[in-house]
Amino acid sequence: MAKARTLYDKIWDDHVVDRQDDGTCLLYIDRHLVHEVTSPQAFEGLRAAGRRVRQPQKTLAVVDHNVPTSDRSHGIEDPEAATQVAALAQNAQEFGVEYYNELDTRQGIVHVVGPEQGFTLPGMTIVCGDSHTSTHGAFGSLAHGIGTSEVEHVLATQTLIQKKAKNMRVTVDGQLPPGVTAKDIILAIIGEIGTAGGTGHVIEYAGEAIRSLSMEGRMTICNMSIEGGARAGMVAPDEKTYAYLKDRPKAPKGDAWDAAVRYWDSLRTDEGAFFDTEIRLDAANLPPIVTWGTSPEDVISVAGVVPNPDDIQDENKRLSKWRALEYMGLTPGTKITDIELDRVFIGSCTNGRIEDLRAVAQVVQGKKVHERVNAMIVPGSGIVKMQAEAEGLDKIFKEAGFDWREPGCSMCLAMNADRLAPGERCASTSNRNFEGRQGFKGRTHLVSPAMAAAAAIAGRFVDIRTFG
Ligand SMILES: CC(C)[C@H](C(=O)O)[C@@H](O)C(=O)O
């Protein structure tokens, strides 16, 4: 009998072109997403070597990090951003790669755009010069970030040099309580395993709670796999995956669709397959989570208090958590619900999709953003924006006092004009709370969309389970 294999093993095996004795492999790459930040040198390298893009139709380029989220119909004012955007437009044209510019409705954050267009499909190897490429694993693909020199390698050859990672399974049993979301699951997992817990592994998420999630929720989980140190995250495809993808512009059609689904149905981890590491969590025990520090592992229940680093044995860790508290302007023992906010950011490739915006609308409908708070909502893509407007969500947001913006990465990493002022405190639906991530000396607390929405109204963190 054939050896029992994991989902990761199967996709890996189906893409190995060559294997050296030391385990180094050449992997075939099915899809390559390209954005303006990590591609200029890669295209420059091709140009210098006189090479073409090997398979332009398997490559898709979009601008997201630098674009302003204000009206851009009259061009991009910031000269640096304008130069980077223009460079991608020029490279895409010169190398025959499909490109969504800042005025295209299909434009958005690269990890929102891929799935939305059906460019992301189960069983594929997907890369992008961006760490959150792990998002696409929600479709049962092997998707991970690569560096700029690898971007050049993939552009030139449609292959990547890789060594196989270990298998890890995170099983989330049970059912999520009301008010607790995919974001809380992944923050809880990272809190449990730490930011290095997944190092050297590809994580497969399994269990009843994961199965019950929408594709949007699964993307939120896979998105943050990288914050847990893993190379990639994945969820086996199922009927929800197919329903999401069917009739998407780039998804296969007719007989090709049927044949694809037959293959995708085989992409399940076999009974008895080996995992190097296994973790289990019970969804029923999870609270809404807020991060208190400068690492995504610094998690605490909204009903809790800021922890005391003195309780940590390891000296280095203890000191680093004290530094985090100092940076965050917090003292141990402070109730999370006593933390006041200046800003709220709803968006990013973690939580900038339509389901996230619906969750926000549900919380803020008929209410007003707290007078101290400046709150913005940045849809993950033009398609998300259009859908939200068709559902009237933008009206709900604007009436509540939210700023409704154009799509892009925005204040997830503050590469454009959207940023925190020094000392400002923000509830954010994004994935990183590093020092300076949302602006110099800015203070970021990671939360779910519903929790960010409630915080915008209350001006402080509130427990979404009792808010209303
Ligand atoms: C700019 C890009 C290289 C970076 C990444 O790789 O993740 C960004 O998207 C981020 O989220 O920090």
Ligand code: SF4
């Ligand atoms: S939204 Fe944030 S995390 Fe996602 S790709 Fe953009 S900068 Fe990176």
